[in-house]
Amino acid sequence: MADVVLVKVSKVYPGGVRAVDAIDLSIPHGEFVVLVGPSGCGKSTTLRMIAGLEEISSGTISIGGRVVNHVAARDRDIAMVFQSYALYPHLTVRQNLEFPLLRRRRHPSWLLGLLSASYARRRREEIAAMRARVESAARTLEITGLLARKPKELSGGQRQRVALGRALVREPAVFLLDEPLSNLDARLRLEMRTELRMLHRRTGGTMIHVTHDQEEAMTLGDRLVVMKDGVIRQVGTPIEVYAEPADSFVAGFLGTPAINLVAGDARLEGSQATFVARRPAGATSAPGAPPPTIALPPRLAEVASRAAGSARTIPLLLGVRPDAVRPADSGATGAIHAIVEAVERHGDRVDLRLDAGGVRLAARIDDAGTLREGGTAAVSLDLSRAHLFAADAAGKRLR
Amino acid sequence: MSAERILKAIAVLAALLGLSALTIFPLWWMLVVSLETPANAGAAMVGGGDVVKVWPSSPQWSNYAQAVEEMGSRRSEGFGEGFKDALANSTVITVLVCVGTILSSSLVGFAFARVRFRGRQGLFLLMLATMMLPGQVTMIPLFLLFRSLGWIDTMLPLVVPAFFGSAFFVFMYRQFIAQVPEALVEAARIDGLGWLGIWWRIMLPLCRPVTAIVAVFTFIWTWNDFLGPLIYLQREESMTLAVALNGFRNQYGNLERVHLLMAASLLTMLPCVLLFLGAQKQFVEGLGAGAVKG
Numbered sequence: 001m002a003d004v005v006l007v008k009v010s011k012v013y014p015g016g017v018r019a020v021d022a023i024d025l026s027i028p029h030g031e032f033v034v035l036v037g038p039s040g041c042g043k044s045t046t047l048r049m050i051a052g053l054e055e056i057s058s059g060t061i062s063i064g065g066r067v068v069n070h071v072a073a074r075d076r077d078i079a080m081v082f083q084s085y086a087l088y089p090h091l092t093v094r095q096n097l098e099f100p101l102l103r104r105r106r107h108p109s110w111l112l113g114l115l116s117a118s119y120a121r122r123r124r125e126e127i128a129a130m131r132a133r134v135e136s137a138a139r140t141l142e143i144t145g146l147l148a149r150k151p152k153e154l155s156g157g158q159r160q161r162v163a164l165g166r167a168l169v170r171e172p173a174v175f176l177l178d179e180p181l182s183n184l185d186a187r188l189r190l191e192m193r194t195e196l197r198m199l200h201r202r203t204g205g206t207m208i209h210v211t212h213d214q215e216e217a218m219t220l221g222d223r224l225v226v227m228k229d230g231v232i233r234q235v236g237t238p239i240e241v242y243a244e245p246a247d248s249f250v251a252g253f254l255g256t257p258a259i260n261l262v263a264g265d266a267r268l269e270g271s272q273a274t275f276v277a278r279r280p281a282g283a284t285s286a287p288g289a290p291p292p293t294i295a296l297p298p299r300l301a302e303v304a305s306r307a308a309g310s311a312r313t314i315p316l317l318l319g320v321r322p323d324a325v326r327p328a329d330s331g332a333t334g335a336i337h338a339i340v341e342a343v344e345r346h347g348d349r350v351d352l353r354l355d356a357g358g359v360r361l362a363a364r365i366d367d368a369g370t371l372r373e374g375g376t377a378a379v380s381l382d383l384s385r386a387h388l389f390a391a392d393a394a395g396k397r398l399r
Numbered sequence: 400m401s402a403e404r405i406l407k408a409i410a411v412l413a414a415l416l417g418l419s420a421l422t423i424f425p426l427w428w429m430l431v432v433s434l435e436t437p438a439n440a441g442a443a444m445v446g447g448g449d450v451v452k453v454w455p456s457s458p459q460w461s462n463y464a465q466a467v468e469e470m471g472s473r474r475s476e477g478f479g480e481g482f483k484d485a486l487a488n489s490t491v492i493t494v495l496v497c498v499g500t501i502l503s504s505s506l507v508g509f510a511f512a513r514v515r516f517r518g519r520q521g522l523f524l525l526m527l528a529t530m531m532l533p534g535q536v537t538m539i540p541l542f543l544l545f546r547s548l549g550w551i552d553t554m555l556p557l558v559v560p561a562f563f564g565s566a567f568f569v570f571m572y573r574q575f576i577a578q579v580p581e582a583l584v585e586a587a588r589i590d591g592l593g594w595l596g597i598w599w600r601i602m603l604p605l606c607r608p609v610t611a612i613v614a615v616f617t618f619i620w621t622w623n624d625f626l627g628p629l630i631y632l633q634r635e636e637s638m639t640l641a642v643a644l645n646g647f648r649n650q651y652g653n654l655e656r657v658h659l660l661m662a663a664s665l666l667t668m669l670p671c672v673l674l675f676l677g678a679q680k681q682f683v684e685g686l687g688a689g690a691v692k693g
Binding site for chain 1: 445511580582584585586590596604605
C-alpha cells in the first residue's frame with residue numbers, strides 16, 4: 001500500500017521565497033490526485049519534493065507509511081514523467097524502457113556470472129524478466145513497433161508514451177506526472193488524457209498529476225488539490241470543487257468560461273435581500289445605464305444576513321456560472337438589460353460577453369437567436385446554484 | 400541561371416580554390432621534395448621553383464624506406480627498429496593522454512555544470528585563470544617537481560597530468576553539459592543513478608561532439624609535442640616520433656638529405672591527417688554544437 005502523506009510540508013528557497021507553505025495532504029493508495037493551480041502556485045515544487053528532487057525545508061513526507069524526508073529519489077519507489085519527457089536521447093526506446101530496470105538488478109555483474117553458474121542463471125532469469133516487463137509495457141502503450149528507434153525519430157505523442165512506459169516498467173508505488181500533456185497538441189492531449197485514465201484503472205497505482213489546465217484537472221482527477229501561492233485552497237472531488245468552491249479564487253479558477261464574480265453590496269430588509277452590483281472603477285461602456293440590482297433568493301438572503309450580523313448592508317461578491325445566465329423577455333421581472341459585446345459560436349453552444357451597466361457578464365447559452373454584437377439583450381440569472389463570497393482578499397465562500 | 404549568378408559562382412569557386420591551393424602548397428612541396436633525387440632535393444632548397452616540378456620526373460619511392468631505416472636510435476638492430484620504437488612511444492603516450500584528458504575534463508566539467516557545491520564559481524574562475532599561465536613559466540617548477548618524484552626519463556610526466564584535466568577542455572565540457580536539460584539528470588536520479596553514473600552513462604555519451612574535438616586536438620598536440628618529450632625523456636629508445644624527427648634533422652640537416660627529412664615528416668603527420676578526416680563529421684557537429692537544439 002502506498003499512501004502518500006504530507007504533514008506541514010514547506011519549501012523555502014534561499015532568499016526567503018516560500019514556494020510551498022505548510023501544506024497538509026493525504027493521498028490514499030490507488031487514488032488519482034491532480035494538483036492544479038496557476039503557474040508559481042507551488043504545485044510542481046510539491047511534486048518534486050515528493051519525488052525527492054527537491055529538499056523539503058520543514059514537515060514530513062511519507063510514502064507507504066515510511067518517512068522519506070532523507071531518502072534518495074531512487075529509493076522512494078516512485079516513477080516520474082516529465083513535461084519535457086526527459087528521454088535519454090542516445091538510447092533507443094527499448095534501452096530507455098530498460099534503463100530503470102537495469103539499474104535495479106540484483107545480479108548485474110557478468111564477471112560474477114562467469115565465476116558462478118547459479119549467479120549466471122539468476123542473472124539470465126533477471127534479464128528475461130526485465131525483457132518481459134519491457135515488452136508488456138510496450139504492448140500496453142502500443143509502442144512495440146517503436147522499440148528500435150531513437151527518441152528524436154518519434155513524434156511528441158510517441159515520446160510521451162515512451163516516457164509513460166519508462167515509468168510503467170518500474171511498477172512503482174507512486175506515479176508522479178509533471179504536466180505530462182502540456183507539450184502535446186490539443187487533439188493528442190485529449191486522447192492521452194483518456195489513456196491516462198485507462199492506464200490508472202489498469203495499474204491501480206497511486207498517481208499524482210500536476211497541471212495548470214483546469215479542464216485537464218477536472219476530467220482526470222479522482223480528487224483535485226487546488227493551490228495558490230504555495231497554499232492549498234481546496235481539496236475535493238472535481239464536482240465538489242466546482243459546485244462548492246471554498247473561495248472566490250477556486251470558483252474563478254475552475255470552469256470555462258470563468259464564473260462571473262460580480263462585486264456589489266447586499267442590502268438587507270427583514271428576511272429580504274437585494275444585491276446591488278457596483279460599477280467597477282474604469283468601466284467605460286453603457287453610460288447612464290445603472291448597474292443591475294438583483295433580488296437574492298431566500299437561501300442567499302439568509303447567507304448574506306448571517307454574514308452581515310447587525311449591519312444593514314455588506315459588501316460581497318456574487319458568483320454566478322455563465323450557464324446560469326439565461327436569455328429572458330425584456331419585460332420580465334428581474335430581467336437585466338445589457339449590451340452584447342461579443343458572440344462566440346462554438347457550434348453546439350454560444351458564449352456571450354455582456355455589459356450590464358458597466359458590469360461584465362459572461363453567458364453560455366444554447367442558441368444566439370437574433371442576438372448580435374453591439375445589440376442589446378435581456379438576461380435573467382438563475383441563482384439556485386449561485387454563491388456569495390466575502391469581498392476581502394481571502395474571498396471565502398459564505399455559507 | 401542568370402549570367403550574374405554564374406559569374407558569382409565562378410568567383411566564389413576561384414576564391415575557394417585559391418585558398419585551398421595556399422593551404423595545400425606546403426604539403427605538396429613536402430611530397431614532391433620527399434620523392435626527389437638527393438641532388439634535386441638539395442638544389443630545391445636553394446633554387447626553389449627552378450628545380451622542383453609539379454611531379455618529379457622519376458619519383459624515388461625508396462626515399463621512404465630509407466627514411467624509416469635511418470630514423471630513431473636502434474637503427475643498427477635491423478630495418479626500422481628505431482622508427483618502430485618512436486612510433487610505439489608516440490602512440491602509447493598519445494592514447495593515454497587522450498583518454499586521460501577526456502575522462503578527467505568531462506568529469507570536472509560535469510561537476511562544474513551540474514553539482515551544486517560551495518565555492519563552485521570561485522573554483523571555476525581559478526581554474527580558468529590557470530589558462531593564462533604560459534607553459535614556459537611552469538616548465539622549470541614542473542621539471543623540479545617531476546624530478547623529485549623520480550619520474551624523469553619515464554612517460555609519467557607526459558601522461559599523468561592529462562588525468563588531472565585541462566582547463567580549456569573542462570570549460571568546453573562545462574558549457575556543453577550546462578545545456579543538457581536538467582530533467583534528464585533528474586530522470587536519471589529517479590532511475591537509480593548516482594553522480595558518477597549520470598556522468599558515465601548519460602553525459603559522456605551525450606558529449607560525443609565535444610569529445611571528438613577534445614580527442615582530435617589532444618591527439619594532434621600530443622603527437623606533435625616536441626618540447627615535453629625532449630625535456631623529460633632522455634634515453635634515445637624512449638623518444639617519440641617528433642623528437643626522433645628532430646634528431647634526424649640534426650644529423651641530415653645538410654642539404655643533400657632533405658628528401659629523407661621530408662619523407663619522415665610526411666610519415667609522422669600521416670596519423671593526424673587520417674584522424675582528422677575520420678573524425679571530420681563529428682568534429683564539424685561539435686563546432687556547431689549548441690547552435691541547434693539536438
